[in-house]
Amino acid sequence: MTIRHKAFPLITLLAFFVCAQFVGQAFSAPITINNPSFEEDVLASEGDYVYSVSGWALGAWDVSTLRPTTGTLGMFPSGVPDGVNCVSLNNNGEISQTLSANLEIGTYILKVWIGYRNDLYLSAYDIELLAGGNLLNNNSSPIPLQGTFEERTVSYTVNPGDPYLGQPLGIRFGFNAVDNFTLPQQASFDHVSLNFIPSNVTPIPSNFFLLGSGLIGLLSWRRYKKN
Numbered sequence: 001m002t003i004r005h006k007a008f009p010l011i012t013l014l015a016f017f018v019c020a021q022f023v024g025q026a027f028s029a030p031i032t033i034n035n036p037s038f039e040e041d042v043l044a045s046e047g048d049y050v051y052s053v054s055g056w057a058l059g060a061w062d063v064s065t066l067r068p069t070t071g072t073l074g075m076f077p078s079g080v081p082d083g084v085n086c087v088s089l090n091n092n093g094e095i096s097q098t099l100s101a102n103l104e105i106g107t108y109i110l111k112v113w114i115g116y117r118n119d120l121y122l123s124a125y126d127i128e129l130l131a132g133g134n135l136l137n138n139n140s141s142p143i144p145l146q147g148t149f150e151e152r153t154v155s156y157t158v159n160p161g162d163p164y165l166g167q168p169l170g171i172r173f174g175f176n177a178v179d180n181f182t183l184p185q186q187a188s189f190d191h192v193s194l195n196f197i198p199s200n201v202t203p204i205p206s207n208f209f210l211l212g213s214g215l216i217g218l219l220s221w222r223r224y225k226k227n
Helices: 001-022 206-226
Strands: 065-068 086-089 092-104 107-117 126-131 133-139 146-158 166-172 187-198
Touching: 065 126, 092 126, 092 146, 092 187, 107 126, 126 146, 133 146, 133 187, 166 187
Parallel strands: none
Antiparallel strands: 065 086, 086 187, 092 166, 107 146, 107 187, 126 133, 126 166
């Protein structure tokens, strides 16, 4: 048996495990979000901020695009999840965006990274998925580790007869400190994404997919052995 023949089973095994990992992802479609990582407001240096968030509506005072400091003593030592900026909300701060897509039958998955600055306190936050301004689902826990960003997810499945079908989708992030300014607080957000999985897509069940991939690999291996 040649080296090529010996390596073929390993290559086949690796191939169908990789395919199995990504088979479900092929059925989701991203929904456009304006300025999803808050990079459109260009800030020259770490620590700079501006009281605007391009592409988003500001619902209260003291909302800013921030380029946080990094390094050991920085606001976020390892930086932000995507790019160099994030959005920061002080108490009662809120940002929102109405999207170009309307609510359809299927499943929506909203993801965003929430940050807890090293030099401030964070006691609460809220991530909301909306349709026509109505709350579909939200996430407000847990609080991430201080000095880090952690990803949070909000999902919602739309069934026939949903009262908000056809209404424009929206997302909203908010921060309302639970201890009423006893300590200086701030919530940071970054790297927002929203994906939609239509209900008329029927993914291949994973067990059938793996079985089929394995059989194809074995048949191919046998053919190579004969050669």
